[in-house]
Amino acid sequence: MAKRIQFSRHGGSDVLELVDQPAAEPGPQEVRVRNRAIGLNFIDTYYRSGLYQPPSLPSGLGSEGAGEVEAVGSAVTHLKVGDRVAYGTGPLGAYGELHVLPAQHLVKLPESISFEQAAALMLKGLTVQYLLRQTYRVDAGQTILWHAAAGGVGLIACQWARALGVQLIGTVSSPEKAALAKANGAWATIDYSREDVVQRVLELTGGAKCPVVYDSVGKDTWERSLDCVAPRGLLVSFGNASGAVTGVNLGVLAQKGSLYVTRPTLGNYANNAENLQAMADELFGLVTSGAIKVEIGRRYALAEAAQAQDALSGRQTTGSTILIP
Ligand SMILES: NC(=O)c1ccc[n+]([C@@H]2O[C@H](COP(=O)([O-])OP(=O)(O)OC[C@H]3O[C@@H](n4cnc5c(N)ncnc54)[C@H](OP(=O)(O)O)[C@@H]3O)[C@@H](O)[C@H]2O)c1
16 A cells, blocks of 8 residues: 545645555556655646646646656566656656656656655756746846746746856745845846836846746736736746736737737646657756756655645745655
């Protein structure tokens, strides 16, 4: 038997329950991983609340983790029992001692990266990879705006931008978070709970605004974000921490300077084993070289997943949070 967190109805963190389940055998294309560390992500709260729909209920939760291969399906060729692996794009079910998932979602972990580091950076780091290198390929010398810069995805973005010579303006909600974002490479910070974001971006960019704005806060920042994008620039809306953006009048994009908007998701970029491996190689390279250091702000036991999610939703966490099975 193995422990896992599941939920049978949508709601607050109280719907999460710790249950015992028999260890499932992997199908031909699948692998069973014994998790050593599990990543906590905001998307987990969307599936729990019902903003995003899981394939069925009861459902497992979580998409990010690292551990050892314990069993492999008959058609799996690139992995064997005992391999150290990590994942950040798999089907729901990472919140558990064991996770059975398609082998194409797994990458081998370099010896230089620990299970905890991997669980803290796979989903979040791959997200930064596609956002900064694919959705919009930022160039040295550019000034960009990134919301929630002291969060899990945010602190990796600060470091990645610094490594590329990009000036990242990070929004945060407290002086402590501002200091953390700065220490991780943000060029400037704006406390969006106290300061006028649009005014500050105009000042910091000499009136030019940003060629690209990365917004994962959603509902609360959408309007302000549009006003921070330079004419014919791009707004990347990639999350809903404050709620989903709905009811958009497309005409607003013309009024604000013929803007572009995209609503991307990691699964469409790491959409096959080859792309996933290439993205992971770039991420692991930056971690191994020391350009990106993984900031694990908090660790919780698997059984404390509800408390961990409440801390994340309550804006109490910084950097990455991991669960230990
Ligand atoms: N599309 C994709 O492919 C993709 C992939 C990964 C993550 N994401 C998105 O990226 C975002 C960051 O994910 P994460 O797991 O690293 O979380 P996180 O950034 O560690 O936590 C979310 C942060 O959002 C900020 N926030 C602003 N308004 C908020 C509100 N009303 N309630 C809660 N938080 C609020 C908070 O920072 P402040 O207190 O500083 O405001 C909070 O710490 C999430 O929106 C997630 O869905 C998208």
